[in-house]
Amino acid sequence: MKHLFVVLSVYMLALTVSKAQPNDSLEFRVQDKRFNISGGLDVYYAYDFSEPLDKERLFTTQAFRHNEFNLNWGFLQADYSTEGVRATLALQTGTYVQANYAAEPNELTRLIAQANAGVKLLEGVWLDLGILPSHIGYENTFSLNNEVYTRALMAENSPYYETGAQLTADVSEKVTLKFLVLNGWQNIQETNDAKSLGFGISYNPTERLSLSYNNYYGNEAPKGMEAKRRFFHNVYGSYIFSEKLHVAGSVDYGRQELFSSEEKGSWYAGMVLAQFKLAPRFAVAGRLEHYNDEDQIIVSTLNPNGFQTSSASLNFDYVPTPNFLWRLEARAYDSKDKVFVGEEGAKDNNLLLVTSFAVKF
Template sequence: MVYKVLMTAALCFLTLSVHAQAVDSSYAETPVNSKISIEGAVDVYYGYDFSEPLARERLYTTQAYRHNEFNLNWGYIRARYATDRVRATLALQTGTYVRANYAAEPDELTRLKAQANAGVKLGEGIWLDMGILPSHIGYESTFSGDNEIYTRALMAENSPYYETGAQLTTKVSEKLTMKFLVLNGWQNIAETNDAKSLGFGVTYNPNGKTELSYNSYYGNEAPDGGEAKRRYFHNVYASYAVSESLSLAGSVDYGRQELWGSDEKGSWWAAMIIGRYQLSKRIALASRVEHYNDSNQIIVLTDTSNGFQTSSASLNFDYVPAPNFLVRFEARGYDSKDDVFVGEGGYSGRNALLVTSLSFKF
């Protein structure tokens, strides 16, 4: 009887050991259909801001942040891992864009992380990703070379470039994609309060020429211990390829929140239109006009009577001397209701920027 018990126990032990080894080895093995890729980019620039900002740091922007200085706007290197069931991304970054946009992050090492996320496939067309993610909001993205114009619109500079949390992506069809998010907050890695924020996005591509997108955000933006300041934000954009040479895009933002230091609610809004024309295989022109209105100073603090009510127009020239290499020139003008541009010459409601850049992506 004892012998049978010992034999049974031994067989169970061996079975569990073999199973554990199989599980452990399957975890450690690289799947046959896995794919690892390395990519990166470098964007260097020289910009001249005619307001001659103090300490060479340009106001109301993160891109072309330094005045009268050759510098690195954004450099990053990104590693991706993907199979048909899991995926992961790790991207490290540096540059003046990082210095400006991540200034609120308390840890300097945290600012080096452009992306750090992992995801698992839950079903056909359904993925769950967690970590530091690109923002689901807005038409323009972080890397200058991926946009029609070198600098970002004011609406892009004052909405998230990145988010931290969990994102459920559902590809409803070949034309329709939806995103549901739970986030730490409005563009932050380190949490600032006990509340979590919610995000939603839907993108519709009815054909190869048109893209329509709606994106929203809701969250409490007050720091720990403060009275709740609930932010409601909506973004809509559309793009359309008129022809092989001409493309158009437009975007509108609207946000609402309890005012800082008050229980009353205030709002802000922004709108822009972009057009791009491909003159030849190597040369293109683009233009953008926009207006940003934050009279309640919810997003942009100016300490002026009318807040930040600013229009801007840009003209951009692109030249592609070689694959993945881009030379850009941009002239940009600003006109604000109040004297919000501060520099060596004092205060002014108008400003201008000239910037040129070289960027390479691999």
């Protein structure tokens, strides 16, 4: 991984740095504004009161390791953009990658956060192919972009990334449509011969209000097995009341043919959150949520009631500079069954304390 970051960094630096004249001081300046280099780091310490086995926290990809300082996510990204062509390559590492990409059989592909290229077909219409950020959900991968440090259970159990083709159309200044053909539900390497479909619509009627509906349809059975079709819906919205206060909410509903029978099962989830800025450099945020997967389609617990869990988070932010964020979060869980397994056995409730430094450049 280290070698990949070094090669990418040196290559992009060579494209953007000009040579100094013999009698001039060494001067760095961008020669081509079509290129942009960015990156980020999110380092953390988490203490999980269930004291999970092997230090690996259950039902999460964020702050994955218990009672140790670690890197949650680090990425280095190169973007290229012209009037009619665009491309992104981003490499990644961290315990988020360890947890979220464990199902990818090729270790090399786990290091790829994004790898996509796009072409403008018409004004406001783009076609992109490759490994893309997910079109589903309110919260995204990088903690600095979210109100609360850890992700909601609904975010952890829906795609963070997708692989395929995405057609994006800006219908107006307020409406954007997305149509997708994908390998599957958060996978880079295909697991069967079928392709999945996705659709999304975003509506921003005012500068304060944002609304979005997204769906997914695909066969989730491995190759050689009878098809098990999944149909998933996600709706979210956010509203800015003032410079200090904004709120957001999201709802998921999914339905799929069960692997154990010909019947269909379902799962649903919901969350609400709010963030309040106490001062220019300080903010607090809270999140309430519930995730219900009694049929164990997404989350397998081997318990009679599946995964029926609620969670509440309280988050405190300190922002010394615009691109740096120090966070503290306390998160409590309550489940219908004893799903939190640790050194002292299983229990139906849990508490997490976590702190993080995140920087984006």
